[in-house]
Amino acid sequence: MRLLVIEDEILIARGIRSACVDEGFACHTAQTGSEGLEMIKFYDYDAVILDLGLPDMNGVVILERIRNSKKKTPVIVLSGLSTVDDKVRCLSAGADDYLTKPFSKIELLARIYAIVRRANCLHSSVITIGPLSIDLVNRIVTIYGSEISLTGKEYAIMELLGIKKGSIIPKETFLNHIYGGLDEPDLKIVDVFICKLRKKMAAISGGLNFIETIWGRGYTIKENPEVRARNSADKDQVEPLSIEELKSAS
Ligand code: CA
Numbered sequence: 001m002r003l004l005v006i007e008d009e010i011l012i013a014r015g016i017r018s019a020c021v022d023e024g025f026a027c028h029t030a031q032t033g034s035e036g037l038e039m040i041k042f043y044d045y046d047a048v049i050l051d052l053g054l055p056d057m058n059g060v061v062i063l064e065r066i067r068n069s070k071k072k073t074p075v076i077v078l079s080g081l082s083t084v085d086d087k088v089r090c091l092s093a094g095a096d097d098y099l100t101k102p103f104s105k106i107e108l109l110a111r112i113y114a115i116v117r118r119a120n121c122l123h124s125s126v127i128t129i130g131p132l133s134i135d136l137v138n139r140i141v142t143i144y145g146s147e148i149s150l151t152g153k154e155y156a157i158m159e160l161l162g163i164k165k166g167s168i169i170p171k172e173t174f175l176n177h178i179y180g181g182l183d184e185p186d187l188k189i190v191d192v193f194i195c196k197l198r199k200k201m202a203a204i205s206g207g208l209n210f211i212e213t214i215w216g217r218g219y220t221i222k223e224n225p226e227v228r229a230r231n232s233a234d235k236d237q238v239e240p241l242s243i244e245e246l247k248s249a250s
Contacts, residue, residue, distance in 0.1 A: 002025065003045060139159075141158050148201060154196060165221050168220045
């Protein structure tokens with residue numbers, strides 16, 4: 001999951017960032033409204049955490065600009081103000097949730113999970129796709145109840161496939177999701193991760209393939225997995241990777 005925190009109070013921004021990073025999210029921070037709006041133009045965030053009192057503009061103006069740009073990214077507003085009027089104003093301007101400072105890290109994380117679920121029309125924090133389950137809170141993937149051992153990056157790919165199930169996800173989106181726009185390796189690395197995931201899932205499910213390749217467009221997850229022939233398991237592999245690329249896929 002990738003989040004943007006727009007907050008000028010450095011200690012609060014750091015606290016939120018470290019809570020998010022501990023939770024396994026990629027997290028960007030912006031200290032002004034204009035910086036935040038720029039970042040939203042370039043990246044697809046799963047959620048934005050927005051402080052109302054920023055040095056260059058009011059958070060409500062930022063909210064309005066996000067919504068006027070047709071972005072549906074869920075937004076949690078943070079504020080020291082807590083009158084009913086303030087809350088109503090933010091919710092009317094397009095905020096999805098409102099949290100009054102000071103707030104607990106646990107409550108913030110719970111609210112992030114809740115708005116991301118709502119934004120993606122998920123009713124529970126466990127995404128079920130046939131015999132496959134992705135538990136977003138405990139970060140566990142199981143097939144027929146057996147847990148698959150995944151690395152952090154492999155889990156991040158499964159999380160994105162699950163949250164966006166039914167959609168075709170371009171390789172660029174996976175890279176953004178995994179690396180958060182920083183030191184991104186070549187797109188081919190995504191094929192390597194997918195290949196590893198298919199092998200792990202096939203091994204535990206008796207050869208089922210859940211991830212479909214949409215040629216030239218990306219990957220999607222299947223509601224009804226098919227049994228994948230053993231020798232075709234690697235046919236989606238592209239050119240061989242360099243040692244550095246292989247290292248960064250592990
Ligand atoms: Ca502030």
